[in-house]
Amino acid sequence: MSGVEHHAVSDDEAGLRLDRWFRRHFPELKHGRLERLLRKGQVRVDGARAKSGQRLNPGQDIRVPPLDDKPAAKPPRPVDDKVADDLYRRLLHHDDAVLVIDKPAGLAVQGGSRTSRHLDGMLDALRFNLKERPRLVHRLDRDTSGVLVLARTAKAAAALTAAFRDQATQKLYWAIVVGVPEAARGRIDLPLAKRPAPGGGERVRVDHREGRPALTDFAVLDRIGRQAAWLALAPRTGRTHQLRAHCAAIGTPILGDGKYGGKAAFLPGMELPDGMNLHARAIDIPHPLGGRLQVQASPPPEFRKTLTILGFDAAAGNVADPFAEDTL
Numbered sequence: 231m232s233g234v235e236h237h238a239v240s241d242d243e244a245g246l247r248l249d250r251w252f253r254r255h256f257p258e259l260k261h262g263r264l265e266r267l268l269r270k271g272q273v274r275v276d277g278a279r280a281k282s283g284q285r286l287n288p289g290q291d292i293r294v295p296p297l298d299d300k301p302a303a304k305p306p307r308p309v310d311d312k313v314a315d316d317l318y319r320r321l322l323h324h325d326d327a328v329l330v331i332d333k334p335a336g337l338a339v340q341g342g343s344r345t346s347r348h349l350d351g352m353l354d355a356l357r358f359n360l361k362e363r364p365r366l367v368h369r370l371d372r373d374t375s376g377v378l379v380l381a382r383t384a385k386a387a388a389a390l391t392a393a394f395r396d397q398a399t400q401k402l403y404w405a406i407v408v409g410v411p412e413a414a415r416g417r418i419d420l421p422l423a424k425r426p427a428p429g430g431g432e433r434v435r436v437d438h439r440e441g442r443p444a445l446t447d448f449a450v451l452d453r454i455g456r457q458a459a460w461l462a463l464a465p466r467t468g469r470t471h472q473l474r475a476h477c478a479a480i481g482t483p484i485l486g487d488g489k490y491g492g493k494a495a496f497l498p499g500m501e502l503p504d505g506m507n508l509h510a511r512a513i514d515i516p517h518p519l520g521g522r523l524q525v526q527a528s529p530p531p532e533f534r535k536t537l538t539i540l541g542f543d544a545a546a547g548n549v550a551d552p553f554a555e556d557t558l
Contacts, residue, residue: 235294237388239286240395241468242368244442245424248275249282251292254340254366255387257350259297267295288395314355321356322525327386327518328379329356329364332527335375335505339366349378356380367391371471373486376403376510376527381518389518394468400514403463403473404451404529404547406507406536407482408495410459415449415553418476422469433489434471436479444469446476449553452546458485458497460542462511462552473508484508485536502539503532 243251252264261282267273268282272295275284286292323330333339338348353364364380367390381387393399421441427433435441445466453459459482463473474490477483483491486506512526529537537544 233296235384235388237292237294238392238395239288239290239292240368240391241288241397242394242470243286244288244470246286247282248273248280248284248286248292251286254350256294256297257363313352317352317355322377322527323523324358325519327382328390328523329382330513330523330525331356331378331380333370333375333378333510335373335530335532338372339369339378353380368394368468370510371474371506371508373506374508374510375530375533377401377513377525378510379513379515386518390515393516397466397468398516401465401510402512402552403465404509404511404533405461405463405473405477406485406533406540406542407459407461407477408457408485408491408497409482410453410456411448411450411461411480411482416447417466418444418446418448418480420444420476420479422472422475424470434469434475436475442469443467444472444476446473447553451549451552452542454540454542458540460537460546462549464553474506500539502536505532507533507536509533 237255239251249261249264252259264273265282268280271279274280274293275286276290277293317331320332320334321329322332333349340350341348350366356364360382362383364382365384365387367379367381367387370376370378379390381390420436421438422434422444423437423441424432425435425437447464447466449462451460451462461477465472471490474484474487478487478490478495483495484506485495485497485502486504487495487508509529510527511529512524514522514524517523
């Protein structure tokens with residue numbers, strides 16, 4: 231990287247530590263060198279000196295100094311051939327600026343203290359003809375499958391991050407939920423805040439006093455009596471675990487999502503595939519090189535099997551715009 235760069239913190243990076251932000255956007259930058267840059271004031275947040283553990287807010291400006299004088303980067307980490315082949319098969323789109331993959335449920339996007347296998351550790355397999363390593367520009371939960379966008383260059387990453395931050399993207403999810411919403415379509419307008427969870431960690435909860443605005447549009451694609459529904463979900467904001475928390479808050483938790491739905495997120499007595507039934511079905515996003523990029527991902531076999539076992543009409547998913555007034 232040559233010259234100073236400025237990056238805006240995206241909505242889905244709210245609360246992220248500054249050092250983790252750098253790990254996401256500049257994985258080749260070692261922590262020790264980042265600390266030296268911070269001590270010298272070369273890295274700044276909104277023009278002020280910062281510390282590595284500082285929590286970030288959406289829209290904040292991060293000053294990144296030239297990094298060309300860093301030691302020669304180590305060669306790409308070898309990726310197991312089977313893992314690489316699986317990633318290639320999961321490519322939904324591939325061009326000079328953008329990659330889109332169909333992320334499988336169960337694969338974490340980034341690592342953590344208890345996560346050694348994650349997508350971020352496999353991205354060297356997707357360099358193709360570029361020296362730059364693909365960059366994550368948004369996230370999906372470990373147990374969510376479907377469309378995940380990657381930037382192939384720093385310039386593309388900045389453009390895509392801005393598109394997510396400015397809500398210039400349209401995202402469509404499919405979910406199988408326990409219970410049926412009262413209306414065939416509607417908007418969930420409930421502010422969300424992160425709160426400590428029993429047993430450690432954090433959980434997103436509805437909080438009308440301190441929560442941040444969160445909007446989700448929903449439409450019922452099909453229903454099985456009052457037992458379960460197949461929903462189309464369109465998040466209009468990008469809060470952590472927004473869809474999971476919103477579905478649980480209106481009394482229809484996502485099937486298999488025990489974290490947010492507890493026992494109510496399961497259908498006792500039915501032999502259904504394990505896992506959470508939330509799938510990132512499609513995305514429509516401005517392309518960094520011009521125009522718009524529209525990509526869809528078919529639901530995984532487990533999701534389709536659950537639809538079949540519960541008796542949903544597979545054709546219900548063929549609606550072009552499930553949120554249009556004349557579609558249901």
